[in-house]
Amino acid sequence: MMRKTFNTTAVCIPGEHYMVDISGRLQKIKEMIAAKKYFTINRARQYGKTTTLQALFGYLQSEYYTVLLDFQTFDASKFKDGNIFSIAFAGSFLHALKRNRLSENTALEKACADLKNAAVISNSIFSLKELFECLRDICAASDKPIVLMIDEVDSASNNQVFLDFLAQLRAQYIERAWQPAFQSVILAGVYDIKNLKQKLRADEEHKYNSPWNIA
Numbered sequence: 001m002m003r004k005t006f007n008t009t010a011v012c013i014p015g016e017h018y019m020v021d022i023s024g025r026l027q028k029i030k031e032m033i034a035a036k037k038y039f040t041i042n043r044a045r046q047y048g049k050t051t052t053l054q055a056l057f058g059y060l061q062s063e064y065y066t067v068l069l070d071f072q073t074f075d076a077s078k079f080k081d082g083n084i085f086s087i088a089f090a091g092s093f094l095h096a097l098k099r100n101r102l103s104e105n106t107a108l109e110k111a112c113a114d115l116k117n118a119a120v121i122s123n124s125i126f127s128l129k130e131l132f133e134c135l136r137d138i139c140a141a142s143d144k145p146i147v148l149m150i151d152e153v154d155s156a157s158n159n160q161v162f163l164d165f166l167a168q169l170r171a172q173y174i175e176r177a178w179q180p181a182f183q184s185v186i187l188a189g190v191y192d193i194k195n196l197k198q199k200l201r202a203d204e205e206h207k208y209n210s211p212w213n214i215a
Ligand SMILES: Nc1ncnc2c1ncn2[C@@H]1O[C@H](COP(=O)(O)OP(=O)(O)OP(=O)(O)O)[C@@H](O)[C@H]1O
Pocket: 007, 008, 009, 010, 011, 012, 018, 019, 020, 021, 022, 043, 044, 045, 046, 047, 048, 049, 050, 051, 052, 190
């Protein structure tokens, strides 16, 4: 067995590094997920956000499918418009979903294939609306509730397309009583996205209207 070491660079891996026990924190977050909350985790750099999200992936595995994305892996060009963003998001989402131990589920496989096809084939018209319709179908077909976690959300926060993305999540949250939706959405970053408005130019302010004002 590998000997554990102390780690102060990037994420802590439980099998490899000495760690502060975060099981209490994981349990609290799991309770919020069970309560179907959509929420943000805002902490300064190097507070353990990524370590927490990665640990949650394993912690939730028996009850949920967890899709963990990192917006830092989306280069700036991916936020150029809704079409480009949605295609990139679809690809990353499907890739991250496959990291779960998925049960035999032809309905889910079909919904995933539909998303892939929609993003690739009807390429030029595929945008946020089409993306979220496909994501809803995936949530409906899934045999376990799906938790969406996005790390480094604020690397995207200066982009209109990110605000449009938040608006879609917000609409999904509001309609989730009669539409399939993610069980829970966790956005992790350094800044509180409720304060996004402050960073925007005054003449554009009317566009934004706190898209995430529910969490
Ligand atoms: N449970 C833990 N026990 C001990 N050290 C930890 C623990 N969680 C994180 N760390 C340490 O803190 C550092 C930062 O962790 P992590 O990368 O998860 O934070 P972060 O909030 O995602 O940082 P950033 O904002 O820079 O992405 C890591 O180098 C790791 O050494």
